[in-house]
Ligand SMILES: Nc1ncnc2c1ncn2[C@@H]1O[C@H](COP(=O)(O)OP(=O)(O)O)[C@@H](O)[C@H]1O
């Protein structure tokens with residue numbers, strides 16, 4: 001086990017997970033999906049968690065995303081001790097602080113793009129008018145300003161994933177967790193999505209964590225945390241990061257999206 | 263997240279699945295409609311029966327020979343040999359208080375012929391007051407009067423059915439018909455009463471009481487005591503509050519006159535309209551409840567339909583539920599959303615059901631003699647019940663949805 005020696009840093013990490021163990025019980029059999037994972041990620045990072053299938057990436061992401069809780073270990077998100085929170089408090093944290101992007105988009109199918117983006121704001125108790133406004137801004141910032149009323153199932157895969165990204169950023173979260181976000185896309189759409197994430201991170205300062213089994217995808221980030229068999233096996237800075245966006249000159253600047261808070 | 267958002271969300275979902283929502287709703291609509299229509303019909307039947315009784319005269323008490331068994335059935339264990347006589351009638355008229363008017367009848371089966379036309383109905387020998395006591399007068403001609411009775415005249419007043427049978431399209435007045443081969447002159451035709459569950463009330467004819475006793479049915483006109491036999495004594499009491507007093511007085515008088523020992527039952531029956539209405543009222547009330555219960559079962563089936571659809575929906579939308587939880591929905595919000603869907607289906611279904619029920623009741627009133635009465639209480643009951651059904655059958659699927667683990671739900675294929 002490679003101890004990750006984080007540099008002495010005065011900043012509060014967005015993610016501070018220590019000795020996370022996750023054991024699934026299936027009848028008599030116990031599956032140790034995570035066996036003591038410690039990881040610290042700071043605000044503004046663009047990092048990836050990379051490992052082969054079954055290595056525990058999704059399990060780790062679920063715990064980091066407060067969708068699940070560890071069997072043992074401690075996890076602080078934005079300095080808040082998540083282990084002690086109730087289900088409703090976790091729901092609130094997910095709503096305010098985390099944006100999820102999934103491999104299979106998970107949009108409401110027969111629902112217009114803008115309403116898909118609105119969903120987290122509904123649970124956040126945001127009023128209707130502000131909801132509309134922010135959702136439109138989010139869709140514009142992912143380049144779908146002309147597709148607001150399109151139903152999810154009328155959009156291409158790449159467009160659907162962009163709607164999902166708009167949904168993830170509309171709450172202005174401090175952290176975006178993306179689990180194999182390009183897994184269901186062709187390489188061109190995939191590159192567009194990667195470009196979006198890079199710009200989100202660059203221009204809005206949102207912390208973005210990628211989960212992937214693909215070395216190439218991981219190379220789009222600046223830090224690659226390797227995981228195998230439920231343990232962290234490496235944590236390196238990427239030397240030559242792949243930039244997915246075409247010449248910055250031809251890209252529209254991202255409008256409206258404010259800097260992420262905290 | 264407030265209630266309006268919850269409702270908006272569930273309406274959106276239902277709108278995305280219109281056909282399914284409509285069909286589910288229809289199950290509830292049928293149930294509610296059936297409850298309302300059947301209760302309305304039951305109430306209508308009750309009113310109808312009450313009307314039938316009141317139309318035969320108000321505040322009427324009838325005294326008939328023999329013992330009517332409680333709970334229906336006109337058993338007559340003592341046979342006709344006891345019977346009621348004219349002296350009984352006179353004694354009642356002479357001593358019972360609070361009587362407004364009285365009448366008496368005696369008769370039997372009569373075979374009517376006019377030329378080649380025939381009709382067979384009951385002929386009643388009556389006193390002139392019969393017409394007023396029964397609240398029934400002639401349509402054309404006149405009723406039996408005192409002169410007819412004094413002279414034992416062979417005159418007859420026909421019921422409409424008999425008139426139609428013997429004189430199709432003709433005026434029967436002053437024609438001569440034969441009753442059991444005795445010639446009678448037609449002096450009048452009664453108003454139409456129509457038929458009811460009591461039978462065709464127009465299939466009858468009236469002759470003077472004396473004529474019936476002495477000329478037409480003299481063979482059966484003697485009681486054992488040598489008195490002139492009568493079939494029914496009609497007593498019109500002043501008002502309904504006098505009814506118990508009159509009944510008691512008649513009972514006491516006739517028991518004494520018939521020398522009935524203290525422990526023995528009456529050999530006659532005093533039947534009041536109110537009692538009959540109450541008896542039939544009780545029967546039709548049971549009927550109404552029964553109809554309502556049947557309808558309630560269909561409402562229950564509609565509720566199971568809702569539960570079925572909601573359960574399918576929860577399974578189908580497992581990923582959606584997982585996603586909603588991931589983006590911040592609490593269990594309560596999910597519960598609320600699914601419950602609101604079920605409640606909305608049942609409530610709107612109930613509203614449509616009201617329309618179906620009222621429409622159904624109206625349709626029945628078009629084809630039947632009954633006028634169904636849609637009562638507010640029935641509507642409230644049905645809609646309340648449908649809401650309860652929605653709540654009851656919606657809560658289980660909604661709880662299942664709210665308890666889904668977001669990770670499992672997101673992994674669900
Ligand atoms: N809900 C679960 N119940 C039981 N075992 C699970 C569950 N989720 C994951 N696992 C197991 O944990 C291990 C890690 O899974 P996962 O985190 O999905 O891997 P990855 O995302 O890296 O492919 C696997 O062996 C998997 O079978």
Ligand SMILES: [Mg+2]
Nearest residue numbers: 054057058059
């Ligand atoms: Mg995975």
